[in-house]
Amino acid sequence: MTQAQPSATPEFRRVAQRLRDDVTGGVYAPGQRLPAAAELAERLGTNRSVTERAVRLAAAEGLLTTRKGSGAFVARILKRIPRRAAALLGVPEGSEADGTREAVEAELRDMGLASRYFPTMSTERAPQDLAGLLGVKRSGKNVLVWETRVFAVPIGAQPTDPGTPVELIRTYLPLDIAAGTTLEQTDVTPLDIRGRLAELGHRPTEFTETIEVRPPLDDEAQFLGLDTDNRVVQLTHSTTAGDRTVEISVSVFPAHLWSFSYRWTAS
Known part of the structure; x- marks a missing residue:
């Protein structure tokens, strides 16, 4: 006992x-x-x-x-940020799965907050657990990776306000699809990627999301300002066009800052 x-x-x-x-x-x-x-x-x-x-x-x-x-x-943000996802069906061409990110932007505005995105791009070797899903070889640089650090700041905050880090996104795109396209342009944001895939002939036909709760990795804890007692929510979002997965986004959220809800309409 x-x-x-x-x-x-x-x-x-x-x-x-x-x-x-x-x-x-x-x-x-x-x-x-x-x-x-x-x-x-x-x-x-x-x-x-x-x-x-x-x-x-x-x-x-x-x-x-x-x-x-x-x-x-x-903490500068004491209320949870709602992430409300409707059914992952009936998606208009070029849109995200359900307009979730646009909905999050609206939720932030209701909380008096605005988001700031700081993306960086690199060409890397796909993580072992994602290479097969993306249909790329497991050797050499084979994916375009967009890492986006997302901050929330009060609406009207000065540009020097560091804000609160609220999300870390790593988006993986097969290099044979993304190389030499608008997906490599420096103005890409998480809001743009699926629309640009559609413009390139890879219109999303299916989306899947997997959620797990885990301790943060060292780099995640450092960016998100977490200690070893905190937890993060990892949301892995896959986009399929036809019979191929064309994009995987791994988003990491501080568990105490976010709530997740899903809604489906009965057929």
Whole structure:
């Protein structure tokens, strides 16, 4: 029989909930630095050890971000971003599976936020688990990869505002399809890729999505500002044209920032 951990004591639960309530209730503003541990402990009516554990828990839940040597800060986004996907059927030519990304943009606007995309392009060897799906050889550089870092900023924010990292997207395109086409142009965004595939004669006919929850990889944790107690949602989206998979996008989201819902219409 395992013993309860100290962090599960009534005192810890009380302090952790008080800290959650203070953060979500507006006692501390988004982006504000929390008081130092000793002062915060006094405000919470407890000792420093319990306070520090409560701060770590709140950080794991995504309510706070911690910076070594700088303290703890309230997360700039406290509400979940909805990603609502309708049935992956009846897709107009050149569109995304269901207009999901456009819908996310609308959800962000409703939250007073706007997205900023920072894409980079490279030619690489396809990951082993994707090479067969994309129908490419497993040797040499065989895919065009767009890596896009997505930030959310308050609407009207200054260009220097770093915003909050909310998504990391890696899109893989078979090189025999993408090389020498508009898919290699520097102005491509995740909103454009499937439309450009359609223009090149690869009109999407089927979409699949797979979702898993896992710990972040080191580079993902660094970009998304996560610690080892956080989790990410990995969404793998495949686009098929005819009998071939022509695009695979692997999106990584901080689990505490997003909610996912799907809707289908009965036939």
